[in-house]
Amino acid sequence: MPQAKSKPKSKKKTPDKAAHKIFKGIVIAFIALFIIGAIILKMSIFKAYPVEGKKQKLSISHGETYTGFIDELAKDDKVSFPIILKLYRKFFIHDTMKAGVYEVNQGMNMRQVLQMVSDSNNAQMNRILVIEGTTAKQLIQALKNDPLVNKSVVKLPTAQLLKDLNIPYDHPEGLFAPDTYFFDKGATDKQILTDLYQRQMKILNEAWEKRDPNLPYKDKYEALIMASIIEKETSVDRELRQVSGVFYRRIKLGMRLQTDPTVIYGMGDKYTGKISKQDLRTPTAYNTYTINGLPPTPIALPSKKAIEATMHPDDSENIYFVATGNGGHKFTSNLSDHNRAVQEYIEVMRAKN
Known part of the structure; x- marks a missing residue:
């Protein structure tokens, strides 16, 4: 008596193969994130500071801040991802910008410039x-x-x-x-x-x-x-x-x-x-x-x-003047006109309050 043919067993993914696929996906995602991160860092922290010629003077005023300095560079499209520069400053530069005139050489990146201006000993000249x-x-x-x-x-x-x-x-x-x-x-x-x-x-x-x-x-x-x-x-x-x-x-x-x-x-x-x-x-x-x-x-x-x-x-012939409240002054030649100008100023200031 002939034996009945057994049904073919369905192929199931083994735990090892599933884990391998998940791991492969994680590696690919990690590599993608690494590449994206590297691109972001290259366009921010490691981006070359814009220098005209071989070297350029960089003047830092008293009271100037890293935030203002970075925002100004971003506004002029000289750096991308300013938030990355600010985070770098927050975690790696534990000092304020120091006033002075610094020399930036061609090829210096933003990280090097940010570090340089935190130390007044690096200044070439003093801006007053x-x-x-x-x-x-x-x-x-x-x-x-x-x-x-x-x-x-x-x-x-x-x-x-x-x-x-x-x-x-x-x-x-x-x-x-x-x-x-x-x-x-x-x-x-x-x-x-x-x-x-x-x-x-x-x-x-x-x-x-x-x-x-x-x-x-x-x-x-x-x-x-x-x-x-x-x-x-x-x-x-x-x-x-x-x-x-x-x-x-x-x-x-x-x-x-x-x-x-x-x-x-x-x-x-x-x-x-x-x-x-x-x-x-x-x-x-x-x-x-x-x-x-x-x-x-x-x-x-x-x-x-x-x-x-x-x-x-x-x-x-003016002998009086008073602020307008909107910038500048109103000049008058007699007291009655001056008093009206004063009243106008008071009304402008009331409207603003």
Whole structure:
């Protein structure tokens, strides 16, 4: 009797083959992730820093941050995946950016540049930014805090500092030219301040020589005082000569200057961000609401533009101005128009609040 044929058994995957397939998939995924990660790293951390030519100077300002620096590079399409650079900085660079001028060689990658600017010893030069309208006190304090400046005079009393710098004035305010400067790493504070003083005097002397006739300033130092006030009253370049004209006419008419920045300067450390009516009535040597004419010294470091505007006031009839609340000022020639401009300013500020 013939035997019945057995049914063919269905092929089943053995555990070993299933595990092998899973493992193979994991390996492929890992390799894919590795390749993607490598591409991302190459386009971010290991991407060559953009250099024009064989080498390039990189200037880092005081207070500049890695976040701002990386965002600026990303904005200019010089790096991709800025988040990777920020993560690298967070976990591998445990310090802040150090101000100075660094030399970046062709071929250096972003990782090397980020590491380099965390150590001021790598700086080739020191970048010193003197902002127009800041004070001599702020400048001297910045030099005190700058690790790349060799200190020799900034810790001296003011009278001794001026004497050591051969400056023939009793007060340092207004005497140093605001600008961006580059000095060798380790330059002395005396060298830096002397250079800034000489530049400011050159600007002042040249502007004084070319001044309009019949200005109400008896000498160039009084003009420097006025330039510092103008500098503090407006940050809009086109308004400098208009502000100059207002104060020029007030002095000619025998009016008080009545300018808030002088009151603030006279308050010194008592100023906390707001001026009260009592502050306007409290006499100081700088309160132009209570004194006639100019204060005894400048109140800030005026720019070249402000100094030149002082020497060439506009020829309008305006003797008042007030902020618009939207940037800039409104200039008027009579009190009724000025009062309307003040009311308009108040309404704009109320609408914003």
